[in-house]
Amino acid sequence: MSVIRVTGHIDVPSDRLSAVQEAMAEHISLTHEEEGCLFFSITPCPDVAGRFLVSEAFKSQEDFDQHQIRTHKSHWGKVTSGIARNFTIQEDGKGGDN
Structure with a gap:
């Protein structure tokens, strides 16, 4: 199993912060x-x-993909639409025993 880890930041413009x-x-x-x-x-x-x-950390790529789908359709997705994210996505454990 490969764990998907996401680290980074989102910079929210002051007019959208609230x-x-x-x-x-x-x-x-x-x-x-x-x-x-x-x-x-x-x-x-x-x-x-x-x-x-x-x-963030998710058990698998599929779990992470489902999170992305849910997020995109959510209120959060609408509120943060167009705000740039600066994220690094890392897959741990690919191709070997953990």
Whole structure:
């Protein structure tokens, strides 16, 4: 099994910050309920205003893909549409025993 890990950040423009923050708790909660979610957090960056640090882990590529599909259709997806993300996606354990 390959674990999919995502790390990075999202920089939210000041005019959208309130709406994003209001949608964040529900997005985090729904993600924690997803099958295959091992870890998920979004936290404010202490050094950059409007930046949120993102860390995610899913049991498999399929679980991560399902998360992306759900997110895209969700209120969070609408609220954050067009906001650039700076993420690194890493697959752990590919091709070998863990």
